[in-house]
Amino acid sequence: MKAVFLSVAAGICSLAIVAPASAQGVKIGILNDQSGVYADYGGKSSIEAARMAVEEFGGEVLGHKIEIVTADHQNKPDLAVNIARRWYDTEGVDMITELTTSSVALAVQEVTKEKKKIDIVVGAASSAITGASCSPYGFHWAFDTHALAVGTGGALVKAGGDTWFFLTADYAFGHALEKDTGDVVKANGGKVLGAVRHPLNTSDYSSFLLQAQSSKAKVIGLANAGADTINSVKQAAEFGIVAGGQKIAGLLLTASEVHGLGLKAAQGLVLTESFYWDLNDKTRKFSEEFYKRTGRMPSMIQAGTYSATLSYLKAVKAAGTKDSDAVVKKLKELPVNDSFTSNGKVLANGRMVSDLYLFEVKKPEESKRDWDYYKLISTIPGDTAYPTAANSGCPFTK
Numbered sequence: 001m002k003a004v005f006l007s008v009a010a011g012i013c014s015l016a017i018v019a020p021a022s023a024q025g026v027k028i029g030i031l032n033d034q035s036g037v038y039a040d041y042g043g044k045s046s047i048e049a050a051r052m053a054v055e056e057f058g059g060e061v062l063g064h065k066i067e068i069v070t071a072d073h074q075n076k077p078d079l080a081v082n083i084a085r086r087w088y089d090t091e092g093v094d095m096i097t098e099l100t101t102s103s104v105a106l107a108v109q110e111v112t113k114e115k116k117k118i119d120i121v122v123g124a125a126s127s128a129i130t131g132a133s134c135s136p137y138g139f140h141w142a143f144d145t146h147a148l149a150v151g152t153g154g155a156l157v158k159a160g161g162d163t164w165f166f167l168t169a170d171y172a173f174g175h176a177l178e179k180d181t182g183d184v185v186k187a188n189g190g191k192v193l194g195a196v197r198h199p200l201n202t203s204d205y206s207s208f209l210l211q212a213q214s215s216k217a218k219v220i221g222l223a224n225a226g227a228d229t230i231n232s233v234k235q236a237a238e239f240g241i242v243a244g245g246q247k248i249a250g251l252l253l254t255a256s257e258v259h260g261l262g263l264k265a266a267q268g269l270v271l272t273e274s275f276y277w278d279l280n281d282k283t284r285k286f287s288e289e290f291y292k293r294t295g296r297m298p299s300m301i302q303a304g305t306y307s308a309t310l311s312y313l314k315a316v317k318a319a320g321t322k323d324s325d326a327v328v329k330k331l332k333e334l335p336v337n338d339s340f341t342s343n344g345k346v347l348a349n350g351r352m353v354s355d356l357y358l359f360e361v362k363k364p365e366e367s368k369r370d371w372d373y374y375k376l377i378s379t380i381p382g383d384t385a386y387p388t389a390a391n392s393g394c395p396f397t398k
Helices: 004-020 043-057 077-090 102-115 147-158 171-188 208-214 226-238 255-261 281-292 300-319 323-331
Strands: 024-034 064-072 094-097 118-121 138-139 163-169 192-198 220-223 248-249 271-275 356-361 372-382
Touching: 024 043, 024 077, 024 300, 043 064, 043 094, 043 281, 077 102, 077 271, 094 255, 094 300, 102 118, 102 138, 102 171, 118 300, 118 323, 147 171, 147 248, 147 271, 147 356, 147 372, 163 171, 163 208, 171 192, 171 208, 171 220, 192 208, 208 226, 226 248, 226 255, 248 323, 281 300, 300 323, 323 372
Parallel strands: 024 064, 024 094, 094 118, 118 138, 163 192, 163 220, 220 248
Antiparallel strands: 271 356, 356 372
């Protein structure tokens, strides 16, 4: 009997040695682009936003420490998948978030589904994440291509921009943004005259912009993001596209890119975001603290990463466990009320629904201080911006 007891005890000790360090605590992974085309769009500032969420929550959940780990996926889906597998299999990561770049997010979501772990996408935009490629363990925060299309695309068509030509990043995100915006344009009586696709993080947009210019479309839709959008707008100015009467629509443009462009180049651009630092007292308080830490105001990606992290921790606490199935249930039950939004809800397909805002970038003389960039044109209710779970194309919600 004594030998059996010793054998069992030895087995328990052995299990304790090989178990991940965070078997009791909660470990959250921030996986995004920290050095490439989207480094300012989310990047290291998203990591700081997640830390702010952990601090706001109190640093512990269920009596154990909350830990954040980070990695740069370099916009490479194969690298991201390898990191996600290592995090889940050997490093005890419970949830992965941010996930800039749609091809990366879709690839990692397949891993999380296989491992029955949770991912909350923020930085990637494709509506397929909670549509055709949805996962029972996958969530999407802040925005997607469908919502951006409804906001910017719908507004510009109604304002008379009824012919469009797209300049599109040639991967999953760009394709989805082009399609979703094109569908909204046509649904509102407009026409799509054509499109041209460019490689991610290219340096020369001249041939693509010349095709867009020669199309004579009233609106040139930039279905790209980050440094690609900044460079597209700058080079469009060199060709006199706006001066010639065509309008540039930044279909995924955040305060980070407007900051990079400067108001002289960005003035008059119409864009849709789900967060702006100067919307209300809560957004200002959060953003001023973020500014102290990072030297910049948060974009909707960075504020969305804060919200996703905080919502996950609230769900773990409410579930009383970090078991994925129990946490998923609570994520879909709990309202989202934080510095990002006051009226968020999570649908059965994992889509977090909150209001979005249509903005116009101010002229330089209208700006009163650093990062004072936007004029609010209208609020787009979340239920208008996003389809219902049943209409999203998500197989398990039909």
